[in-house]
Amino acid sequence: MQDKYSILSAIIISSILTISVIVFLTIFGELNPVFKTWLTKTFSHHWIGKSIISVLVFLVLIPVFYVLRLKKISIAVLIWLLVAVANLSFGLLLAFFFFETYF
Amino acid sequence: MDWSTFVRSMHIIGTALGVGSATLLEVLSIKFSKDGEVDIFEHDVLRICINVLRAGLIIVVFSGFGIMVLGRLRMLGPEAYFSPRFLAKMAVILVLLLVAFLMNFRLINLKVGSAISTASWYAALVFGLWRTNKFSFFVLMGLYLGLIFVTYYILEFFRSRAIKTK
Amino acid sequence: MSYFLISLLVSHIFLGTLGIVFLTGYLLYFFREDNLGFLKRMSFFAFLSFVFSWIVGGYYYVTYYGHAVKPIILSGEFPWVHKVLMETKEHIFLFLPFLAFVLFIATYFGKNIKDDKKLSYSYIGLCFTTVSVALLVTIMGMAISGAVGK
Numbered sequence: 133m134q135d136k137y138s139i140l141s142a143i144i145i146s147s148i149l150t151i152s153v154i155v156f157l158t159i160f161g162e163l164n165p166v167f168k169t170w171l172t173k174t175f176s177h178h179w180i181g182k183s184i185i186s187v188l189v190f191l192v193l194i195p196v197f198y199v200l201r202l203k204k205i206s207i208a209v210l211i212w213l214l215v216a217v218a219n220l221s222f223g224l225l226l227a228f229f230f231f232e233t234y235f
Numbered sequence: 236m237d238w239s240t241f242v243r244s245m246h247i248i249g250t251a252l253g254v255g256s257a258t259l260l261e262v263l264s265i266k267f268s269k270d271g272e273v274d275i276f277e278h279d280v281l282r283i284c285i286n287v288l289r290a291g292l293i294i295v296v297f298s299g300f301g302i303m304v305l306g307r308l309r310m311l312g313p314e315a316y317f318s319p320r321f322l323a324k325m326a327v328i329l330v331l332l333l334v335a336f337l338m339n340f341r342l343i344n345l346k347v348g349s350a351i352s353t354a355s356w357y358a359a360l361v362f363g364l365w366r367t368n369k370f371s372f373f374v375l376m377g378l379y380l381g382l383i384f385v386t387y388y389i390l391e392f393f394r395s396r397a398i399k400t401k
Numbered sequence: 402m403s404y405f406l407i408s409l410l411v412s413h414i415f416l417g418t419l420g421i422v423f424l425t426g427y428l429l430y431f432f433r434e435d436n437l438g439f440l441k442r443m444s445f446f447a448f449l450s451f452v453f454s455w456i457v458g459g460y461y462y463v464t465y466y467g468h469a470v471k472p473i474i475l476s477g478e479f480p481w482v483h484k485v486l487m488e489t490k491e492h493i494f495l496f497l498p499f500l501a502f503v504l505f506i507a508t509y510f511g512k513n514i515k516d517d518k519k520l521s522y523s524y525i526g527l528c529f530t531t532v533s534v535a536l537l538v539t540i541m542g543m544a545i546s547g548a549v550g551k
Contacts, residue, residue, distance in 0.1 A: 136510045139506075139510070140506060140507060140510050143502070143503060143506050144503055144507075147499045147500070147502070147503050150499055151496050151499065154492060154495050154496065155492075158492045176463075177463045177467075179459070179462065179463065179491055180459070180463060182492070182495065183455070183459065183495060186495055186499075190499060206519075206520075207507065207520060207523070208517070208519045208520045208522075208523040209523075211503070211507065211523035211524065211526065211527050212523050212526060214500070214503060214527065215523075215526045215527055215530045218496055218500060218530055218531075218534065219530060221493075221496065222493055222496070222534060222537070225489050225492055225493060226485070226489045226493075229484065229485045229488045229489050230485050232484075233481055233484040233485050234481075293422060296418065297415070297418060300414050300415070300418060301411075303543060303546060303547075304407075304410060304411055304414065304546070306546075307410075307546040307547075307549060308402065308407065310473075310549055310550055310551045311550070312477070312547070312548065312549060312550020312551060313477070313478055313479060313547060313548055313550055314550065315547070316543070316544075316546070316547025316548075317479070317544075317547055317548075321547075325540075325543070332536075336425075336428070339428075339429050
């Protein structure tokens with residue numbers, strides 16, 4: 133039971149951080165052409181780079197948070213946190229590209 | 236049979252299933268509620284209608300995307316896909332999906348929800364067929380809103396008549 | 402556009418929509434009795450649908466969209482469709498496999514989900530968010546396809 137909780141909470145926290153990393157990579161890439169060029173040169177396309185990095189971040193963070201066994205937060209709270217981060221990230225990216233286009 | 240004929244046929248079949256089952260749902264629910272209760276058989280019949288309606292919606296959505304892809308390959312562009320008629324039809328489908336969700340979780344009055352749902356199916360049908368209309372998006376949405384009110388009051392009229400003739 | 406690329410585009414749309422259908426099924430049937438197996442299957446197939454949609458859509462985007470479709474949209478009447486909608490869509494889409502995976506694993510491990518009301522609502526919230534994001538991505542995709550004119 134404890135093990136299931138630890139695995140699930142590690143996956144949820146990793147997802148939250150992965151979504152945050154996607155947002156960071158996207159905005160940083162748009163504001164820093166050198167970084168975007170590096171992504172393109174390393175992965176053949178910047179979007180492929182973001183996809184691969186996000187998967188790697190997710191896979192690496194799961195065992196990290198599983199081992200860390202942070203202070204017990206209920207699964208419901210973690211899921212709601214993930215929901216909040218996903219929604220905020222959506223809004224942030226949409227707003228960013230809107231402002232980048234028009235201002 | 237070419238792809239265009241196939242996806243258009245599926246789209247018409249899906250619309251027929253959706254419009255037909257939405258209409259039948261209203262007719263049957265008024266009929267079944269005449270005696271003040273819905274028994275197990277009547278509940279099963281209504282459930283079948285709802286499942287057919289859902290099947291129709293799924294067929295309409297997938298075939299609609301098929302029609303869109305074919306249009307995209309022919310590069311029909313904004314003239315077709317940003318036209319008031321197409322945007323109005325999409326808005327109606329979105330309202331239909333939202334109301335279906337709200338009704339499922341009882342987050343909306345069922346009489347209001349069913350009126351919106353039925354009106355939406357008919358509006359989507361008419362907007363899809365009415366290729367010569369030159370109305371703006373807002374006029375079409377106004378007509379749609381009007382249709383919702385008319386549908387609600389027609390259904391209420393038949394419901395009250397059904398109770399009176401009990 | 403070659404038949405291969407057409408197949409990729411169609412598969413991308415079909416799989417993405419299928420993912421939405423599976424998650425909608427999850428939402429609609431969540432509160433039924435004894436259906437944990439059904440919920441597990443729905444969330445698993447939704448996850449797989451989004452992953453494969455990601456792969457085929459990504460291939461189409463990387464090999465074709467950039468050089469063949471993007472210039473048409475940018476030179477057309479609605480360049481903001483690429484600059485705002487497509488740019489947002491291509492990054493938002495990356496959220497979906499992770500959201501769907503969490504839902505699947507949470508359902509898979511969930512023995513007494515329905516006994517705990519707070520937990521149930523969090524699952525509903527996650528599923529609803531995933532469906533909403535997927536639906537908005539779909540609408541953006543429709544606008545993008547619609548902006549490709551002669």
